[in-house]
Amino acid sequence: MLNGLFDPATVFIYLPRLLSKLPVTLLIVVTATLLGAAGGMLLALVRLFRTPVLNQAAVVYISFMRGTPIVVQLFLVFYGVPWLLDHVGIDINRWDKLFFVILTYTLNTAAFKAEVFRAALQSVPSGQAEAAYAVGLTRLQCFRRIIAPQALLIALPSLGTGLAALLQDTSLAYTLGIIDVMGQVHAIASGTNRMLEGYVGAAIIFLTLSVALEKGFGRIEANLLIKRHH
């Protein structure tokens, strides 16, 4: 029935099967984004306040995560973390693979977000913090009320790009045997010997999501800017 390298109609037969695994992809993206953002903020603060020891550790960590391919990180976490924990008597070898995948993307996201947040926090003029202390705000109140809201607006475009990049990066989770959208492409391919239709289907899904993200962030940014100026 199916002939040739590529059959457009088959794409639409595969698409629902790929979409059924979209929740797995989204689970990775959403969890890694939220946890990674929190971790990134902590790293950024460690770096900004030049916390002794932790600052140097953060520098090494960020360089490593930004300087190695995500596939390498996936395997290091999947095999390395259980190995390390085994030495202190904790056995996590049987834990779900998805846990290690989400952990890897979280660690990776935190490193990239740390630099985005650090730059954004530094770009808020320090005079505003002084004014906040002068009217009696504590450091934490100043951060929460004055610095963070402005930094977030500055960081927003980078956060949008980062989210789109993370979405694409999840396409490597299948290397650990996760059946997300890309995992499903490979599963279909090995069962039917038809590869291209699956990839085209995946392309449609990823492209649609990326464009939606881009538009969404653009709209949030525009709204916030309009509120603040004119």
Added chain:
Amino acid sequence: MIEIRDIHKTFGHNLVLKGVDLKVDKGEVVVIVGPSGSGKTTLLRCINFLERADAGEISIGDTHVAFRQATARQVSTIRKQTAMVFQNYNLFNNMTALGNVMEGLVTARKVPKKEAEAVSRAVLDQVGLADKCDAYPSQLSGGQQQRVGIARALALNPEVILFDEPTSALDPELVGEVLSVMKAVARKHITMVVVTHEMSFALEIASRVIFMDGGVVVEEGAPQEIFLRPKEERTRQFLRRILPETDYTI
């Protein structure tokens, strides 16, 4: 009611304050003048702990604190009794004029929102910005921003308001509106310590003028004394440079 004794401050190898005493009575307007680098601004910043002085003590109201040993709680007590108006306004850019004025009341002092808003609208009205409550700093001129800065200080009803060169960053045509607001504040007998280069303001409004140079107080007295009959040679030199010549020969 505010007294500073023997304050010292060093930045690296640079001695900025070499033992300054300052006493300000309730309702007084003290103007500090002096060449740049004389330590005027550092003195103000040490009073509300934006800089930590190396030695000396401060008393405001019932609070007595040694600068160096001050605990976080003591710092906060002193800050609650002082307010600062900055050279570069330093308004919170993510808040409206009203939000800027309310912030200290609501977040730091836990004043109920409605009450804080009423107070804040009233002080914004006092500085002539009743119609700009909802404007963000980016929508205001420099003079308007600085008037919001003064309103932000007034709203806290502090024992003393510290003004750090409040007109130095303004375009010349905007200086007048800020000075007239400051004069109005002075007429309400609010205690003010003002670092400024506006000699006419000092002459007209100051209860006392302090001339600082090289990290010490060189001379102090009534404005007429300091400007018209200075005793110290350093004061005379400074005034010659800063005051316009009285007779011009062409």
